[in-house]
Amino acid sequence: MHIQTRCATIPLVGMVSTIRQHHKGSGDSPSLDRWIPCVLLSNGDFPINFQLKPSSMLKTPQEYIDGVLSRDRLMLARTITLIESTLPAHQELARTIIDKLLPYTGKGYRIGITGVPGAGKSTYIESFGNMLTEKGHRVAVLAIDPSSTRSGGSILGDKTRMEKLAVNANAFIRPSPSSGTLGGVGRKTRETMLACEAAGYDVVIIETVGVGQSETTVASMVDFFLVLMIAGAGDELQGIKKGVLEVADTIVINKADGDNVLRAQIACKEYQTALHMLMPNSPNWSPQVLTCSALEHTGIDKIWETILDHRQKLTESGEMDEKRRHQALDWMSFLLEEGLRQWFYNDPQVKATMPTLRKDVEMKRTSPTAAADALLAFLQEKRL
Secondary structure, three states: OEEEEOOOOOOOOOOEEEEEEEEOOOOOOOOEEEEEEEEOOOOOOOOOOOOOOOOOOOOOHHHHHHHHHOOOHHHHHHHHHHHHOOOHHHHHHHHHHHHHHHHHOOOOEEEEEEEOOOOOHHHHHHHHHHHHHHOOOOEEEEEEEOEOOOOOOEOOOHHHHOHHHHOOOOEEEEEEEOOOOHHHOOOOHHHHHHHHHHOOOOEEEEEOOOOOOHHHHHHOOOOEEEEEEEOOOOOHHHOOOHHHHHHOOEEEEEOOOHHHHHHHHHHHHHHHHHHHOOOOOEOOEOOEEEEOEOOOOEOHHHHHHHHHHHHHHHHHHOHHHHHHHHHHHHHHHHHHHHHHHHHHHHOHHHHHHHHHHHHHHHOOOOOHHHHHHHHHHHHHHHHO
């Protein structure tokens, strides 16, 4: 029997996929090919050896909970798949699992990382993550990838860009499609982060698509927000939004190696000047500007020391606990708004009326305001 994977990229532990199982015929029996849904159970060794397990078999909530708490990577991956699913049955199961896992969360340190295109986010995270595992930490990386407009899946595939970290026994990488969510942060990123903490990962890194609308969204769910920049790519201060500077806890100039060292030092001074003109986001912390080379693994330890210093100062002042309480409330508000939006657009009256009103607006038979009022009137009717 010959088995061939359907994945274009290297499949890793927990990935739900399909494989082709080839049975060679004998005598008058023809050869048969069939595609089988499965969950890959590889530990990341090359070449990949995997077992077949039907992906359609749902377990009980307790089985998922026990699997996550026992640090079973496969069960963690399956739990995250449930969290990200849009099927009502999966969503209900995921809510039950997260509620039960909640007492086991909160011990990890949450780091958000964003940066301009070409800043080397994946290379930096791989170098940073491997350094942390060498220090005895367990690292989870939630890489928010752009979504395909056709399939809805991830486009970039961060697992293939972090090959060394992906096979690290103390690291777990989960690429998630942004699914068009504002700022490129997956709608279920927060729940996924909690599942990773419950599984014993004490450092959770959230990598976003890039600088844009995502900075405030990421900052509202992490303890430390790091912005990666590069020197020698034009006017650095024009290449980043002021909003990023306002929420950044540290700015790191990456690729400070070779002929770029001097330019990185100049950029570092420019950002230090820019940060001095802004009001600090925290009364207990002044944002730092550092340089590093993810490729040469220099300056990475200094960044971790800065993160630990930030954690100590905010914890001792009580600001960290207060910050997480506010984040929990922000989370509830976000989910409430998303739920109301989903409920509104799934309403039968809205779905029946929307196409006609959209056409009327396009043909200028009615104004956008009048069309919106007509749709919102359905909400008033339901209150009566």
